[in-house]
Amino acid sequence: MATHEESVVGDQPMTTVHAGGPDGCDVTEVVMTRNVRVATLEGELDISTVDEIDRVLAGVALADHMIIDLGRVSFVDSGALSRFVQAARRHRAAGSRVIIADARGAVRRVLAITQLDAVLPYAEDVDTARSLAASLGES
Amino acid sequence: MTIGAGDRPVTRLLLAHQTAHPDAFVESLAAAVEGIGGRDVEFLMIDYAHVALTASRDDPTSGAEPAAASLDGSMAGRAFTSSTVVATERDGGWHVWVPVSEQSNRLGVLAMQLPRWDEEIEGLVTELGLAVAPLLLASAQYTDLPHLMSRRHDMDLAAEMQWSLLPPLSFSAAGMTIAGLLQPAYEVGGDCFDYAFNDGRLDFAVVDTVGHGLNSAVLAALMIGAYRHGRRAGDDLADLASRIDAAARAYPGHPAFGTAILGRLDTWDGTMTWMTCGHPLPIFVRNGATLSEPDVRPGLPLGMGDLGPVVGDIVQVVLQPGDGVLFYTDGVTDSRMPDGTAFGEDRLRDILAREQAAGANPHEVVRRVIRTAVEHSEGDLRDDATMVYLGWKG
Numbered sequence: 434m435a436t437h438e439e440s441v442v443g444d445q446p447m448t449t450v451h452a453g454g455p456d457g458c459d460v461t462e463v464v465m466t467r468n469v470r471v472a473t474l475e476g477e478l479d480i481s482t483v484d485e486i487d488r489v490l491a492g493v494a495l496a497d498h499m500i501i502d503l504g505r506v507s508f509v510d511s512g513a514l515s516r517f518v519q520a521a522r523r524h525r526a527a528g529s530r531v532i533i534a535d536a537r538g539a540v541r542r543v544l545a546i547t548q549l550d551a552v553l554p555y556a557e558d559v560d561t562a563r564s565l566a567a568s569l570g571e572s
Numbered sequence: 573m574t575i576g577a578g579d580r581p582v583t584r585l586l587l588a589h590q591t592a593h594p595d596a597f598v599e600s601l602a603a604a605v606e607g608i609g610g611r612d613v614e615f616l617m618i619d620y621a622h623v624a625l626t627a628s629r630d631d632p633t634s635g636a637e638p639a640a641a642s643l644d645g646s647m648a649g650r651a652f653t654s655s656t657v658v659a660t661e662r663d664g665g666w667h668v669w670v671p672v673s674e675q676s677n678r679l680g681v682l683a684m685q686l687p688r689w690d691e692e693i694e695g696l697v698t699e700l701g702l703a704v705a706p707l708l709l710a711s712a713q714y715t716d717l718p719h720l721m722s723r724r725h726d727m728d729l730a731a732e733m734q735w736s737l738l739p740p741l742s743f744s745a746a747g748m749t750i751a752g753l754l755q756p757a758y759e760v761g762g763d764c765f766d767y768a769f770n771d772g773r774l775d776f777a778v779v780d781t782v783g784h785g786l787n788s789a790v791l792a793a794l795m796i797g798a799y800r801h802g803r804r805a806g807d808d809l810a811d812l813a814s815r816i817d818a819a820a821r822a823y824p825g826h827p828a829f830g831t832a833i834l835g836r837l838d839t840w841d842g843t844m845t846w847m848t849c850g851h852p853l854p855i856f857v858r859n860g861a862t863l864s865e866p867d868v869r870p871g872l873p874l875g876m877g878d879l880g881p882v883v884g885d886i887v888q889v890v891l892q893p894g895d896g897v898l899f900y901t902d903g904v905t906d907s908r909m910p911d912g913t914a915f916g917e918d919r920l921r922d923i924l925a926r927e928q929a930a931g932a933n934p935h936e937v938v939r940r941v942i943r944t945a946v947e948h949s950e951g952d953l954r955d956d957a958t959m960v961y962l963g964w965k966g
Contacts, residue, residue: 479954480784510906510955511782515827518876539914543902547831547850548872552880
């Protein structure tokens with residue numbers, strides 16, 4: 434069962450979405466900063482979690498750049514990747530960008546095989562992704 | 573004793589076939605072997621999953637579970653997997669199993685009792701097996717019987733559409749054999765392959781569309797349709813990729829994309845050109861060992877052409893006689909054991925090398941590798957798993 438919480442940390446609003454996967458271990462959250470937001474996904478992302486992924490990614494306004502942090506994701510299938518691609522298309526249409534960050538192991542390999550790391554774009558960690566997003570400018 | 577011309581099983585089969593009801597297949601077979609004293613004739617058809625041979629019934633539409641022979645550990649299974657006639661003496665007569673296949677496309681096994689067994693009879697029933705296959709394939713155009721005989725479970729709509737899209741699972745010509753299998757056979761949706769042989773050249777494609785189920789199956793039909801369209805229009809590989817990409821992007825259901833391998837093999841000299849559009853790289857196997865992964869720049873999955881190029885490197889390799897190439901979808905390597913261990917590419921390479929070293933035929937290689945992956949996941953694949961093996965003897 435998914436829950437949705439909103440809280441404020443310091444001056445920065447934070448939105449957190451907890452999404453329970455089939456094994457109850459998928460936790461996802463969206464952390465807001467100024468115009469660059471980080472969507473953090475966790476666990477195994479496959480066909481059974483696409484609705485949760487959609488909800489998390491849709492939590493970021495299209496005007497903002499979105500970093501999808503995959504540092505704690507252990508598996509992605511094409512169904513999950515398709516949601517990243519759709520988000521990237523929506524953001525592009527709105528003039529912002531989606532940056533994938535910090536994929537590891539098998540997830541990193543899938544991004545390389547599908548070439549998504551070449552087009553979305555991709556950053557090796559979230560800090561690099563933030564710099565990249567900053568260089569893309571305010572939208 | 574010599575069999576008269578009018579008693580030849582093939583002759584009798586062809587004559588019986590002229591007037592038989594389309595679904596009176598077993599009756600025609602019984603009439604065919606009457607002249608050599610054959611009785612208790614059964615046709616055992618291979619099921620979609622290539623797990624069991626199912627005996628044909630008088631009424632295939634009845635709900636009763638048909639009798640089935642496992643491929644591993646039955647006489648019928650031995651005839652099927654070895655593609656040879658198997659005979660055992662029993663109760664003063666002979667029980668005989670005859671493979672039914674057209675080239676390398678294996679359809680099933682013909683079982684019967686015979687009063688005697690010698691070289692002449694063996695020759696007659698072997699040719700009967702060869703004659704049955706094209707008749708059965710042709711009949712699939714106007715009766716559902718062969719389709720019903722080859723299923724052991726209900727099939728969902730996506731799988732029904734998918735299977736009607738596929739070419740024969742195995743095909744041989746000019747020293748080349750291509751063989752593929754899809755799992756889970758009765759719920760597959762989204763994985764597909766195609767091939768065609770023209771003028772000494774084999775064109776082939778393996779496609780894995782995003783997601784699972786009906787939408788994926790419809791998208792697969794569109795992409796395979798675009799592939800055939802381009803192939804028959806004389807497209808080169810890059811044009812094929814662009815054409816399929818354009819078709820996928822025009823598909824109204826979003827997101828629509830599929831990873832693919834597109835390739836061509838010149839069967840005269842073993843030159844193979846291929847490209848990957850976001851698809852796992854093929855595994856080459858030579859002399860019982862897999863070769864290291866080629867260094868290839870992939871294109872984007874087909875349907876993502878708005879984001880970047882779908883055409884990456886077009887690779888040319890020259891196969892050596894005896895080489896094999898395995899194409900697979902990620903459902904094979906992603907299949908998990910209950911403890912979460914993925915099947916993985918290393919395991920896939922090990923099994924492939926072992927089967928090739930053992931000299932297995934391409935259709936046996938794919939069957940055994942897929943079976944191992946399904947067993948690994950204890951029958952619970954998380955995604956469609958497809959495998960296509962291309963062998964070139966030179």
